[in-house]
């Protein structure tokens with residue numbers, strides 16, 4: 001496969017970027033600095049596109065047979081793929097990079113061997129690790145959870161896997177370490193001690209944080225919310241739930257959120273809502289850029305093509321001043337019927353162009369100023385007088401009652417949703 005180049009909006013070549021121009025400057029930073037695209041090892045290099053009704057449709061053994069040979073060939077393909085797509089970061093689970101051994105010890109050793117291999121590949125290409133994580137959900141021992149398993153032995157195995165994955169992340173210079181809840185949740189409260197499980201989850205996160213800091217990890221720990229699937233109820237339901245949990249356990253200084261678009265919609269929120277919730281709490285960490293299918297209602301992990309969603313995401317990111325230790329990881333896979341390597345390239349090109357166009361439109365919206373001006377003006381009553389006293393905490397309920405009784409006339413102004421939506425469309429399609 002040839003390197004993918006930027007050809008501009010006039011190009012009809014679907015194997016070229018029309019919007020993603022890595023060095024193009026937006027608000028004082030290059031596109032590649034803003035977007036920090038990352039490849040997901042699991043979907044891109046491991047998934048053979050099977051679904052729960054049938055086998056995979058795309059071979060991912062890379063012409064090899066022995067498990068460690070496959071692991072190395074997978075890495076070789078992955079680094080070539082990222083280089084061709086101008087992607088500078090990647091993300092992995094321990095189980096994506098190295099095969100399972102006969103014992104836990106052997107499995108962890110395999111991870112160590114592959115970390116050495118990846119370190120060399122990173123040096124050769126300049127490609128960096130965005131975040132690492134441990135898979136504590138796919139093995140059958142995790143059927144009832146990992147840190148929230150009813151078995152203390154399984155809790156211990158989880159700790160060993162997390163320790164190894166943190167070590168791998170540090171060794172490879174990753175700036176983030178992700179906890180996606182996996183099977184941390186329940187299918188029925190009839191068999192669940194929710195109080196113990198939640199406290200154990202906090203204990204595991206605390207131990208991991210303490211170990212990571214002791215071992216020299218300077219990046220951010222990320223929690224990735226998801227409301228359901230595989231369990232009926234996942235404890236890390238949505239951003240607000242996670243923030244409350246992290247604050248309750250004194251973890252909010254070390255942890256931020258890794259927000260996935262598909263998980264936001266599963267939780268009944270917009271993607272923007274989840275990002276905004278993290279942003280206003282100073283806990284926006286990283287993004288898993290994908291999208292779901294609203295009619296299917298499960299985690300379909302599709303490549304993002306929705307320009308509105310991408311635009312709103314980028315608006316929030318620009319307002320947040322960017323992602324420090326995070327980036328935009330394509331937690332996305334091609335559809336089962338898109339069973340060629342070319343489809344995989346086209347999926348990434350689609351996703352990267354969607355976000356590149358999204359940031360260009362977000363910049364236009366900010367520069368246009370009408371939306372921001374409208375919102376600022378809508379809340380102007382808090383800028384002076386009694387409103388200012390409210391936000392400064394300089395009044396009380398008695399004074400407010402007295403003030404309210406003296407009001408002669410109240411105006412309730414239009415929220416102008418349609419006007420605002422027209423402005424968005426004007427700027428989107430100009």
Ligand code: XLS
Nearest residue numbers: 133180224260288299331
């Ligand atoms: C699964 C999650 C997972 C995390 C990493 O739904 O999206 O892939 O991103 O464990």
Ligand code: CA
Nearest residue numbers: 224260288331
């Ligand atoms: Ca994800």
Ligand code: CA
Nearest residue numbers: 260262299301
């Ligand atoms: Ca997902």
